[in-house]
Amino acid sequence: MRIEYDYDTCIGMFQCVEEWDAFERDEDAGKAVLTDSEEDGGVFVRAVPEDAELDAKFAARTCPVDAITVYDDDGEQLVP
Ligand code: SF4
Numbered sequence: 272m273r274i275e276y277d278y279d280t281c282i283g284m285f286q287c288v289e290e291w292d293a294f295e296r297d298e299d300a301g302k303a304v305l306t307d308s309e310e311d312g313g314v315f316v317r318a319v320p321e322d323a324e325l326d327a328k329f330a331a332r333t334c335p336v337d338a339i340t341v342y343d344d345d346g347e348q349l350v351p
Pocket residue numbers: 280281282283284285286287288302303333334335336337338339
């Protein structure tokens with residue numbers, strides 16, 4: 272499973288931080304930070320460990336502006 276986080280879209284309400292601890296707060300920027308990710312054109316990407324799949328999906332589901340997207344290993348979009 273893979274997760275993508277769109278930095279520009281994020282409005283910093285930090286619901287994702289409550290769902291998966293890979294998301295951290297950057298209070299100064301008013302943006303979430305996706306730890307251990309790589310940036311590609313403003314989109315931060317990383318693999319989701321098997322034991323964090325549920326948390327990652329909840330993070331994507333809870334984001335009010337759909338800045339977080341989760342894909343399965345075939346590249347199919349799962350959430351939102
Ligand atoms: S829930 Fe969405 S808008 Fe809120 S901090 Fe996380 S990524 Fe940003």
